[in-house]
Amino acid sequence: MPEISVVVPTYNRLETLAPVLPTLLAQDLAPSEFEVLVCDSNSTDGTAEFLAKMRAGHPNVRYLPGAYSGRAAARNAGIDAAQGEVVLFNDSDIFASPDLLSHHLRHHRAQRKIAVVGLEVQVKDFDDYLFKRDHPEERGSLHKPTRKTLPWLYFLTGNASVRREDLLRVGRFDESFTGYGHEDLELGYRLERAGVTILYEPNAINYHCQDVPHDDQKEKMRLAGRSTVRFYRKHPEFAVQLNLGMTPVSLGLHSVLERVPGLLAFFDARSSRSKFARDLVQQYHYVSGVKDALRQAQDKPEKEQRVG
Secondary structure: OOOEEEEEEEOOOHHHHHHHHHHHHOOOOOHHHEEEEEEEOOOOOOHHHHHHHHHHHOOOEEEEEOOOOOHHHHHHHHHHHOOOOEEEEOOOOEEEOOOHHHHHHHHHHHOOOEEEEEEEEEEOOHHHHHHHHHOHHHOOOOOOOOOOEOOHHHOOOOOEEEEHHHHHHHOOOOOOOOOOOOHHHHHHHHHHHOOOEEEEEEEEEEEEEOOOOHHHHHHHHHHHHHHHHHHHHHOOOHHHHHHOOOOHHHHHHHHHHHHOHHHHHHHHHOOOOOHHHHHHHHHHHHHHHHHHHHHHHHHHHHHHHHHO
């Protein structure tokens, strides 16, 4: 039986999955010690045919197609099917270092009731991945390398591992998170409340290949804002509001920009050359999503009252 199962959700991502999967298989563990479960939401881009060829030479690759409603459902299918005691989450556009699994396993072999989050390096494309792979000084990091533990806010499932028994104990991913964002943070929140310590392992490195255009990122941030409200309604605590930016201050600043659309347009026009402007505009769209979801929740009881 494998010791660790890598769960990879995908949907029409063959362009990135094809180069990513070999890096997941080129680990410094014996093939019998790990498995890779590709949970495919019925892709139509040749993913099934590609995996059939890969499985012919790699029996530790398993293909799990299904009509999954989102990444949460796809990952849950992987958790259910996993044969390893430890489950590692990796996405179909994230390249793995050859010792990625070893660094995760080292912690799980030493203690229980832990999750491990590694270093996810952001890269623009395959060439950028090769460059940062070979030039560690260019990788950057969200956390100091000396940091030992993380709060639930950083339980990001592009590079995170948990014992399967703990995932089942807390109820796996919440499949009501069908849009973009926060299904992983919400699981991290429940794991932490259940006594699972989230460790940080900077040597467990993988490389997230994404270069999302600004306009697309604005839409993703709006969807993430909607997911924030879903998160808060499930866990109505101030810590959730504060950590996810759903506070009176952020809502108030958003209202200022709403009343002065020319100011927002000013920053948006400069987003390509100013990180400050880009972050401000994307945060505006995030809070727009929060407000959209709050308004929708308020409108629904009124509609139900009128129908009644």
